[in-house]
Amino acid sequence: MTKRVIYKGAEAEICLARYMGHEVVQKRRIRKSYRIKNIDSRLISYRTKEEAKLMSQARLYGVSIPIIYDVDLENGIITMEYLRGKRVKDILNNLSEEERKRICKKIGESIARFHNNDIIHGDITTSNMILLDDRIHFIDFGLGEKSGEIETKGVDLHVLMEAIESTHSKYSNCFKYVLDGYKKELKGDANKVIKKIDEIVKRGRYR
Amino acid sequence: MICLGIEGTAHTISVGVVKEVKKKCRVLSNVIKIYRPKQGGIHPREAANHHAEFVAELIRESTNKANIDFNDIDLISFSKGPGLGPCLRTAATAARALSLTLNKPIMGVNHCVAHLEIGRGTIDNCKDPVLLYTSGANTQVIAFAEGRYRVFGETLDIGIGNCLDKFGRTVGLDFPCGPKIEELAKNGKNYLELPYSIKGMDIAFSGLLTAAEQYYNCGKKLEDICYSIQETTFAALTEVTERAMAHTEKYEVLLGGGVAANKRLQDMVNTMASERGARFFVPSKDLCVDNGAMIAWLGVLMYNSGIRMDIGESTIDQRFRTDMVDVSWRD
Numbered sequence A: 001m002t003k004r005v006i007y008k009g010a011e012a013e014i015c016l017a018r019y020m021g022h023e024v025v026q027k028r029r030i031r032k033s034y035r036i037k038n039i040d041s042r043l044i045s046y047r048t049k050e051e052a053k054l055m056s057q058a059r060l061y062g063v064s065i066p067i068i069y070d071v072d073l074e075n076g077i078i079t080m081e082y083l084r085g086k087r088v089k090d091i092l093n094n095l096s097e098e099e100r101k102r103i104c105k106k107i108g109e110s111i112a113r114f115h116n117n118d119i120i121h122g123d124i125t126t127s128n129m130i131l132l133d134d135r136i137h138f139i140d141f142g143l144g145e146k147s148g149e150i151e152t153k154g155v156d157l158h159v160l161m162e163a164i165e166s167t168h169s170k171y172s173n174c175f176k177y178v179l180d181g182y183k184k185e186l187k188g189d190a191n192k193v194i195k196k197i198d199e200i201v202k203r204g205r206y207r
Numbered sequence B: 001m002i003c004l005g006i007e008g009t010a011h012t013i014s015v016g017v018v019k020e021v022k023k024k025c026r027v028l029s030n031v032i033k034i035y036r037p038k039q040g041g042i043h044p045r046e047a048a049n050h051h052a053e054f055v056a057e058l059i060r061e062s063t064n065k066a067n068i069d070f071n072d073i074d075l076i077s078f079s080k081g082p083g084l085g086p087c088l089r090t091a092a093t094a095a096r097a098l099s100l101t102l103n104k105p106i107m108g109v110n111h112c113v114a115h116l117e118i119g120r121g122t123i124d125n126c127k128d129p130v131l132l133y134t135s136g137a138n139t140q141v142i143a144f145a146e147g148r149y150r151v152f153g154e155t156l157d158i159g160i161g162n163c164l165d166k167f168g169r170t171v172g173l174d175f176p177c178g179p180k181i182e183e184l185a186k187n188g189k190n191y192l193e194l195p196y197s198i199k200g201m202d203i204a205f206s207g208l209l210t211a212a213e214q215y216y217n218c219g220k221k222l223e224d225i226c227y228s229i230q231e232t233t234f235a236a237l238t239e240v241t242e243r244a245m246a247h248t249e250k251y252e253v254l255l256g257g258g259v260a261a262n263k264r265l266q267d268m269v270n271t272m273a274s275e276r277g278a279r280f281f282v283p284s285k286d287l288c289v290d291n292g293a294m295i296a297w298l299g300v301l302m303y304n305s306g307i308r309m310d311i312g313e314s315t316i317d318q319r320f321r322t323d324m325v326d327v328s329w330r331d
Helices: A037-060 A090-092 A097-116 A151-167 A173-183 A191-204 B044-066 B086-100 B111-122 B160-170 B178-185 B206-217 B222-248 B265-277 B292-304
Strands: A002-010 A012-019 A022-029 A068-072 A078-079 A130-131 A137-138 B002-006 B010-022 B025-032 B075-081 B106-109 B131-134 B139-145 B149-155 B195-201 B202-204 B251-258 B279-281
Touching: A037 A068, A037 A078, A090 A097, A090 A130, A097 A137, A097 A151, A097 A173, A130 A151, A137 B206, A151 A173, A151 A191, A151 B111, A173 A191, B002 B044, B002 B086, B002 B292, B010 B044, B010 B086, B010 B292, B025 B044, B025 B111, B025 B292, B044 B086, B075 B086, B075 B111, B075 B139, B075 B292, B086 B106, B086 B206, B106 B111, B106 B139, B106 B292, B111 B131, B111 B139, B111 B292, B131 B222, B139 B222, B149 B202, B149 B222, B160 B178, B178 B222, B178 B265, B195 B222, B202 B206, B202 B222, B206 B222, B222 B265, B251 B265, B265 B279
Parallel strands: B002 B075, B075 B106, B131 B251, B251 B279
Antiparallel strands: A002 A012, A012 A022, A022 A078, A068 A078, A130 A137, B002 B010, B010 B025, B131 B139, B139 B149, B195 B202
């Protein structure tokens, strides 16, 4: 099977490959020779399983996620649909104010949908969102977890807030629009989560 | 410029003398004395008493070894924090006394930042590293970003050294337990599964500690437990360090802190670095552990960047965080 690496992170590489005649994306977790085999295999298969589980659950709850074709626990490979869309990170700054507002609200609505079901993404940034067919697709649940706590949901949104401040600093009202969408879609009191974000900012470990 | 630095954040009282030569740090002397409790962990007051007893002697010894006169000293620096209050106060008091007697300027510095700067100051080619700082109390991954040393990951509960010491005490090893655990681990063969706890870039050890103690209580071989503790905790430390390197796009990694003396930890981080095409650095052992030379060197950097502190400002701060320091000496 031919593969072409399109991104290499600390933990995994993202490849383009072919699978049963389709062009697909594979997330391949990298074996680390600094750790013993036992730990390496345990971490790789556990994390692959958890990520695939979170992705398929989020999809079930109406969030756009690439379709998973195959999960190989032994080798730590998730084979999934190749989305021929655009990264939100690359397009957001070039939209009209009205369009940007619309996209940001959609982002907030999607986040609320997985938060409604206690799914935490763990790394919500605009690099991890792909716009395709006017839908926001979320990728990379590698740092995700299941949690019903307001704290974890607040942290999840706080990551996005910081990402917007650094990558889309001229359009800082983006995050406000995201929260508008979030409030609209979240079951339960969205203001509790939003208050939590303020608290996290004030705790301010990183600034 | 010649600076005398006094370190006293925890169990170590140390005095070092450094000289700045072409923007690099030359260590003229670095004398270290460690308080070793007869039983249990560090008692802050006992440790402070120990420091008070020896600090004057160490100051004399450090200038003798450096072969300098008190008049040659241009600056007195001390560990402002973070650390145990009584210990910090003892070191700071000695520094103030020296500063007033010799009529030389004083500088309180951040202990964690000093661990990073001594690497940059003494090792060639170590310019912009990610620091994995592992000691008894502290476990942090630190790197320079936007004017500050930022903490990209750290322990959520206890420091790695503390984890090793606590386990060691349970099984009857003497303080410091790290080196003994390292020796025992060499004869460990079987890996016993232990919790591997990473949350984002942060890390936790308390669950692992409990699990390791349970293995001991149910009669597992001590060598195997030590081996498993090292393999699990060090793998987690290496992983968060690698994440920070990927995130900050830095290609140097530096070790610091007492646990950095562990060969297995050095091996793992070195392997990780070479697979990333990054460079690996570890200072000599006396510059890894808590030491006065690193305090002196950070004092030099701060003073040269124009920072001044009068006696009234030379307070201590037990919770002095790494990212509270405005790093005016770097671009």
